[in-house]
Amino acid sequence: MILKIIRPMLIAMSIWQNSHAVLLRSKAARFPRIGNESKTVMNMTNYEELNLQLQGLIEGVPHRIANLANASALLWQSLEDLNWAGFYLMRDGKLVLGPFQGKPACIEIAVGRGVCGTAAAEDRTQLVPDVHAFPGHIACDCASRSEIVVPIHAGGEVAAVLDIDSPVSARFSEEDRTGLEAFVRILEAEWEKMT
Ligand code: SME
Secondary structure (H helix, E strand, O other), X not given: OHHHHHHHHHHHHHHHHHHHHHHHHHHHHHOOOOOHHHHHHHOOOOHHHHXXXXXXXXXXXXXXXXXXXXXHHHHHHHOOOOOEEEEEEXXXXXXXXXXXXXXXXXXXXXXXXXXXXXXXXXXXXXXXXXHHHOOOOXXXXXXXXXXXXXXXXXXXXXXXXXXXXXXXXXXXXXXXXXXXXXXXXXXXXXXXXXX
């Protein structure tokens, strides 16, 4: 009983601390005395902490839409330089827009089309440093410059994709790929328990 009360409080505190750290980082980035080297280090996301927060948020929650909405909000407040973060869900062989943060986006994407459809068709993460150089990229927001899309599996099939866009070229690194693939594994572990 006491755990039921304390756990959401601990998660909320941890998320507040994280968003506070992002705020401090963005403030620090505005001061010229912080050089590019420091900024590069500051741009790195603490995926260990982020993924613990995701685990805490979704564990035991049986509602998929609610969990994906919280997952996209968590990414939005934890990663710097984003203009879109969210999910496309497989419905009748097409990717359909799911919970997200950012501007309104395309509703349906055919498998094999754009970065999302390619991630689903090839069943592997697409890390795109320059979206203009990606054949068939779908520009939902013309501010996007780079993108990462990670497939999400259920029952051995691609059930959805996580899509994150940035207005900064080459925003996503191999560390982001590893961290976000771990983020997706957490969603996959709970996927079948959610409706
Ligand atoms: N750029 C994606 C489309 C989705 S939006 O970016 C939200 C693509 O090429 O699949």
